Amino acid sequence: MKKLGFILIICSLMAATLMPATQAQDNLEITFVHVFHNEQDFRSELIQLVADEFMAQNPNITVNVESPSGDYGEVFNNSLLAAEQGNAPNIVQVDESFTQIAIDSQFFVPIAQVITDEQLVQIEDYLPQVLEFFSVNGELWSLPWNTANPLLFYNKNIFAAAGLDPESPPTTFDEMLAACEVIMAAEIEGLDACANWPVTSWFLEQWVAMQNSLLLNNENGRTARASEIFLTSPEVRIVMEFWKEMADNGYFTYSGVANDYNAEGIIFLGKSTAMHINSTAGLTLLQQFSAAQGFELGVTVLPLPNEDATNGISVGGASLFITAGFSDAETQAAIDFAFFLTNTENGALWHQGTGYFPNRFSTIEQLESENWFEENPDFAIGLNQLLDSETNAATSGIVLGPVESVRGIMNETIQSIIDGGEDIDAALEAGKARSDAELQGYNALFE
Numbered sequence: 001m002k003k004l005g006f007i008l009i010i011c012s013l014m015a016a017t018l019m020p021a022t023q024a025q026d027n028l029e030i031t032f033v034h035v036f037h038n039e040q041d042f043r044s045e046l047i048q049l050v051a052d053e054f055m056a057q058n059p060n061i062t063v064n065v066e067s068p069s070g071d072y073g074e075v076f077n078n079s080l081l082a083a084e085q086g087n088a089p090n091i092v093q094v095d096e097s098f099t100q101i102a103i104d105s106q107f108f109v110p111i112a113q114v115i116t117d118e119q120l121v122q123i124e125d126y127l128p129q130v131l132e133f134f135s136v137n138g139e140l141w142s143l144p145w146n147t148a149n150p151l152l153f154y155n156k157n158i159f160a161a162a163g164l165d166p167e168s169p170p171t172t173f174d175e176m177l178a179a180c181e182v183i184m185a186a187e188i189e190g191l192d193a194c195a196n197w198p199v200t201s202w203f204l205e206q207w208v209a210m211q212n213s214l215l216l217n218n219e220n221g222r223t224a225r226a227s228e229i230f231l232t233s234p235e236v237r238i239v240m241e242f243w244k245e246m247a248d249n250g251y252f253t254y255s256g257v258a259n260d261y262n263a264e265g266i267i268f269l270g271k272s273t274a275m276h277i278n279s280t281a282g283l284t285l286l287q288q289f290s291a292a293q294g295f296e297l298g299v300t301v302l303p304l305p306n307e308d309a310t311n312g313i314s315v316g317g318a319s320l321f322i323t324a325g326f327s328d329a330e331t332q333a334a335i336d337f338a339f340f341l342t343n344t345e346n347g348a349l350w351h352q353g354t355g356y357f358p359n360r361f362s363t364i365e366q367l368e369s370e371n372w373f374e375e376n377p378d379f380a381i382g383l384n385q386l387l388d389s390e391t392n393a394a395t396s397g398i399v400l401g402p403v404e405s406v407r408g409i410m411n412e413t414i415q416s417i418i419d420g421g422e423d424i425d426a427a428l429e430a431g432k433a434r435s436d437a438e439l440q441g442y443n444a445l446f447e
Contacts, residue, residue: 036067080107090326148357151299152276152303196272
């Protein structure tokens, strides 16, 4: 199918190839778009500081930093619409969920094909787990930037009030259920449930990866287009049995809206729950607000489905895609800025200010030399969780075209089980059928 048909059907916003490339020039101007939309967001401020430093070192290059929206989908679609209109940004922060669509759009160039020999050497400095996550069919498409994984946060004061050791949080599903039984029996004032976390397929995906199991065929969509989801696997069922037991016992609560990370964080910070699962990206904020709320925050790794589920986790987050269709000079300027934004020093600043991973070995070494992790041990937990993970198809994460639809179906399946009381097997069978239909419909566009 021609690109026009693909764009109309998939995004309904984009409908043509890029405009002719801009002619090379001495004074270059490039545009970078990201999702940290709030001007008061320190992440936005940090990005601008880095851009200003890059321009000071490269006075012939102007970097326009823009954030049209705080929503990944809107930023992605707006970027493709701008490309159609001949006004494409040079660099786009793309959420991992859009990797396959970004590739299929043909609006981006694989970064591995356009970097210099010196930059190719720098690629070896990035953690292999992160590089694998942003590679498809063995080719690196984008430069890792804001990456994260899930952690378990808990209220040490509530643990102590319930008679539990606040320095020994649960490490498995069974231990979490046991801890919840004790916590809820303590009848602590203000506590509505034992635990909360967003209803999101991302956690289901992580718990399946921990069991060294795939969620999609073709090596999770990494070696060929995914055409089948393994939503009825024993590994998925283990996760849903746990989730349902937590809900049925009154141990689990959530806002009622899928993917609402902020609302779930507020529930936990309001002391309505004792435990909370969220991204490492929220570590700094959770530390600050828990202190303001007057309780001691505990941070630990994501609980395992069972003691044998030690394969590890996959990363999440976003990367930097380079837009095709520009002059060689403009493309190189965009690549140079992307590498500058993610270099050793700036990677350390980004990690310290946000909780996102340091993606480079050299950044980790710098932080260790500064005793950062020794003085801030919570920041080492997510990183060590990643470094301890195997690098294989299960931990590489899923890649599929209709990712929003399929993840939405998975979220609805989870909700039908924990809210609607639907039979686990029946719900998973229905979710699989709907997801497989989405995959087949998408893949038909490229036959």
